[in-house]
Amino acid sequence: MQPLSTQIVGSYVKPQWLVRHGHEHHHDGSWWRPEPGVLADAMDDAVLLAIAEQERAGLDVVTDGEIRRQHYDRHFVTGIGGISLETIRDKEFTSELKSKTARTDLGDLWQNFRLSPTITGPLEWVSSPAIDELRFLKKYARRRVKAPIVGPMTLYDRLADDHYERPEDGIMALAGVLNRELKELEAEGTDLLMVADPALHFKLSRSREIGKAVIERLLEGVMTPVVLHVCYGYAKYSTSKTINPSYPEVLRLLSETPIQAMSIEYEQPGHTPDLLKEAGDKHVHLGLIGMGTHEIETPEHIAERLRAALKVVPPERLHPSTDCGMWFLPRAVARGKIEALVKGTNIVRRELGLDIPEYAIR
Template sequence: MILHPLSTQIVGSYAKPQWLARHQKMRALDGSWWRPEPEVLQEAKRDAVRLAIYEQERAGIDIVTDGEAQRAAWDRDFFGALSGVDIEHTEVAVVAAEEHHHHHRDETGWEEYSEIGRVKPIVTGPLQFQRSVATNEVLFAKSVARQPLKVAMAGPLSLSQQLVDRHYGDEEALILALAAALNMEMRALQAAGADILQIDEGSWHFDVDLARRVGQRAIARMVEGITVPTIVHVCYGYSIVYKEKSPSALYPEVLQLLSDCPVTGISLEYEQPSHTPDILSHCGNKHVLIGLLNLGDHEVESADHVASRLRAAFDVVPAERLHPCSDCGMWFLPRDVAYGKIKALVEGTRKARNHVEKTFTNVGALA
């Protein structure tokens, strides 16, 4: 099993270099996110992948990602796999001013991020899988990485919220069509060599009623035929946008719903909202990727703090099913901060591992 006890990893994205991308344009549909000229863009993306994997492996991370350096947004790139989505013609979603003011960081440039995110492509016909978006990403990352590779992709609920439906007229039908198409992408990434596949589903938390109605069916459809370990990641949203986080009364229910899905594990945000170990009980018997890095500030956690949080979690989830992780994506952090944080994650995990080693008959599984 690739998910050996206390496997360290990050959610998906790692610090993306400023020379590669204009961070405030992450959600742009027109390619304006990228800084390099078109003729050198592919090389630049791959160099950023090399950096991301190098830093994860240098820090001692057990399961790496490509840092998601080859794509812009975590979700919108996958529209390129589908027919029936018109990216050229878009509509602008209206967001309540009070909600926008409450959640949005008042920083130069991030208003643009928010405005771009409200521009949504239109569903004009049946959604059909046309080609894999990320197969080449996986093939290249596998050629570079020495450690097992985790690959994340957007989930059907979250993608449905980024679209304006002019075809199905039924939200559940749209989501299940997305799930069927994304299943083809997952199969392609599995065939390309992905060791672990992760489904990013922030909308499970942002719209729990939708998750109750169709979430479990959508996940089940998406993982059909997938034999590598599968993870579902549900968080509170990027810290660069949601700067204030406190424990959500709905989060336990979200985890409980996921615990009944046919997936290997659940990746949850834990550190910044200051969750306590009791919330982990809602994950059932799944593997748990516990977020131990607060991405809302540039302070690097101490190894002792990481170890302390992990040791407390052992009272609820045994080390065999517990995996130290970041809270969410790290793309917006300065590289020195991101590296310091993942290094602390590894060192803290080593301290906690020493604490529990004696409880294992097969100590080699923890080495």
């Protein structure tokens, strides 16, 4: 990957004409606005829009925006044997992360969030819900592409477990299943694979015990570069984020695993370059675009943050990105933010004498 390559984490705007925001945890069909007979076409159009806006902004790597996914985690459950979507449990989500404040105006959203499919038997890979998404992306994208999936520790937390005696066993089983998912995507062909596993941060005590082993199993035999994304959670569901003292430990853990790159939430919590010393010799996808406000960052602000980060991580291993997924932002805001990301990166590219792709010059 070229120095200072730009990209979003995974998800892009899910337009109001496609989904009902606030219904993302409703599984009664109310999330999607179009009638069933035209839903597939509407999804295709929204993916084409996401690709076009990323490419028009000048990003170097694009995704399909995760447009077809109601959730980035539960989306993969349909391709895993041993999980029942009919057996639903009310499972309370717990987190050790104390640095964000949950909103109090979310109504029944959290009640629906707790309703979890159930592991009822041995977990096994059956099919990939992401293969067709990747094929569609590759058909229309003119840039390099990235295929994102959920991580095993996060997915396990979104499931009730009636089968495995220990959470560790269920998580390791999911790591094996998702390893097959990565290999299927690799066989289809993609420039980057990405795994989103924020539970590495949410439950650090568990990560200390099994995190490295889980990641090693997840990446076993995978040759395509893998980026592992760890965030503080969606800004949509929190009123504030402050630096969590445990975040550097998460990066240290990742630096000792086989991943090629880590994707870091950096802008909204207000991290400083000292954090990046924990990344070791890994590539760093640096979140320079915050999701907690509709204010669009200036290119100058991005360039300033990037210059400071470059004092720790060299340009060949540093890649400007977003803090987290963008699915809940208004289109104009998201578009402005990724355009600013490219413009700010171009300022620094010029200062370093780096080539700027023609498509990124605005």
